[in-house]
Amino acid sequence: MAHHLQGLILLGWCLSGAGAADFSHVLHLKLMPQCTSCHPRAATSTKVEDNLMPRPQACAACHKQVSIKAPRKARLAKFDHALHLKLGNIAPVLKAAVQSKAYLGDPALVAPYLDTKNACAACHHGIEQSTRVAADSRALYPQMADCLVCHNKIDPPFSCELCHGDDKGLRPASHTADYLDAHTRRTVVKQGCAVCHGRKFTCLGCH
Ligand code: HEC
Ligand code: HEC
Ligand code: HEC
Ligand code: HEC
Ligand code: HEC
Ligand code: HEC
Numbered sequence: 001m002a003h004h005l006q007g008l009i010l011l012g013w014c015l016s017g018a019g020a021a022d023f024s025h026v027l028h029l030k031l032m033p034q035c036t037s038c039h040p041r042a043a044t045s046t047k048v049e050d051n052l053m054p055r056p057q058a059c060a061a062c063h064k065q066v067s068i069k070a071p072r073k074a075r076l077a078k079f080d081h082a083l084h085l086k087l088g089n090i091a092p093v094l095k096a097a098v099q100s101k102a103y104l105g106d107p108a109l110v111a112p113y114l115d116t117k118n119a120c121a122a123c124h125h126g127i128e129q130s131t132r133v134a135a136d137s138r139a140l141y142p143q144m145a146d147c148l149v150c151h152n153k154i155d156p157p158f159s160c161e162l163c164h165g166d167d168k169g170l171r172p173a174s175h176t177a178d179y180l181d182a183h184t185r186r187t188v189v190k191q192g193c194a195v196c197h198g199r200k201f202t203c204l205g206c207h
């Protein structure tokens with residue numbers, strides 16, 4: 001099989017090769033249902049900087065040559081896989097938040113994936129359904145609203161530090177210098193504010 005695959009894999013990993021053969025999580029999860037068979041470092045990782053992508057050795061039993069893409073850089077200063085994996089499968093916790101309408105983000109992005117039995121897929125929505133390398137893999141990572149189901153103390157800018165460190169660019173572009181005045185005049189969609197301000201904001205006592 002290795003000989004038969006080799007050419008295709010090289011082709012598949014050529015980034016510009018449109019229509020080329022591609023890595024499929026769906027296919028490989030049928031052969032190896034444990035995420036940690038290929039991503040062993042995820043179980044013990046304590047830092048965002050850790051590279052959790054597979055090493056070529058994970059493929060060696062079946063493929064002679066593979067090339068694996070670099071991990072996406074998440075906009076986070078801190079995340080500890082080992083600590084959160086001790087909580088077990090958090091999908092039911094997220095599902096309960098969606099159902100009670102406490103979830104602060106867009107439920108459509110996560111609701112279809114919350115019946116999973118896989119503790120990793122509870123955060124990595126859609127990875128079990130993925131059949132190719134995603135050009136924009138944002139959707140395969142947790143949404144900020146997922147984290148806020150448990151980390152529910154919201155008080156910008158102070159509460160943001162827990163996950164974002166001293167990231168100074170968290171103010172959305174919509175928030176111009178005169179935003180405090182401007183926001184009372186504009187027609188604002190309250191739904192989109194909740195993920196950063198919560199639903200029960202008092203905002204200096206005006207609301
Ligand atoms: C057979 C090996 C294999 C298994 C099993 C596997 N993966 Fe992967 N995974 C890969 C490879 C190769 C990549 C890089 C290609 C890609 O991004 O699709 C990857 C990429 C990823 C990424 C990064 C996606 C991106 O584009 O940034 C995440 C997250 C991930 N896997 C999570 C998981 C989870 C969760 C499971 C279990 C449900 C799992 N993987 C099972 C091989 C595997
Ligand atoms: C509580 C949510 C959560 C759980 C559970 C979780 N992850 Fe992640 N994962 C994240 C976040 C957030 C990131 C982006 C930050 C980072 O890289 O640490 C990430 C990043 C990744 C990446 C790509 C980033 C890189 O640096 O290589 C892989 C691969 C991955 N996780 C695999 C797994 C596997 C495998 C499991 C189960 C053993 C798992 N994750 C469980 C939240 C989670
Ligand atoms: C247990 C054996 C096994 C392991 C381990 C394995 N694969 Fe595969 N892989 C397969 C099989 C079987 C196919 C489907 C072959 C076919 O029918 O074309 C495949 C297909 C692929 C393809 C697509 C080629 C095509 O023809 O569609 C890529 C890319 C690939 N694998 C990458 C990897 C990477 C990267 C790893 C390691 C992280 C890995 N595989 C680990 C068995 C394996
Ligand atoms: C199911 C509940 C739950 C979810 C969802 C959750 N966490 Fe946590 N998190 C915890 C618990 C429990 C702790 C440990 C106690 C504490 O520090 O609050 C913790 C601790 C932390 C810490 C402090 C520990 C450290 O490493 O410095 C950070 C940062 C963090 N989580 C980030 C995140 C991010 C980012 C997400 C979303 C990708 C997330 N958490 C999702 C429950 C959760
Ligand atoms: C418990 C963890 C956690 C806390 C607390 C948190 N965030 Fe986030 N935030 C995330 C995660 C996870 C992402 C997605 C990161 C990624 O995938 O790149 C994110 C993404 C973002 C983004 C980027 C959105 C985008 O589409 O690029 C902004 C802006 C942001 N957060 C602002 C804030 C602000 C403002 C606060 C404080 C009110 C805050 N965050 C508090 C976890 C958190
Ligand atoms: C100086 C007083 C003041 C402050 C501080 C203030 N607002 Fe407002 N806000 C107003 C006024 C006045 C209106 C327009 C009248 C109304 O709808 O209540 C408004 C309207 C809004 C609306 C749209 C109307 C609605 O309730 O659906 C939202 C959403 C909103 N503000 C969010 C915020 C947030 C989030 C903060 C804090 C970050 C904040 N405001 C701080 C005075 C204030």
Ligand code: HEC
Nearest residue numbers: 156157170171172175177179180183188189190192193196
């Ligand atoms: C991506 C996160 C994010 C979103 C979404 C968001 N805000 Fe903010 N907002 C912030 C941050 C960060 C600050 C600055 C907090 C500070 O430094 O005191 C802020 C400040 C404000 C202020 C105070 C004015 C000022 O100049 O500091 C108002 C009013 C406000 N936001 C209203 C809103 C309204 C209304 C919405 C929805 C339409 C919204 N915000 C959506 C992150 C966000």
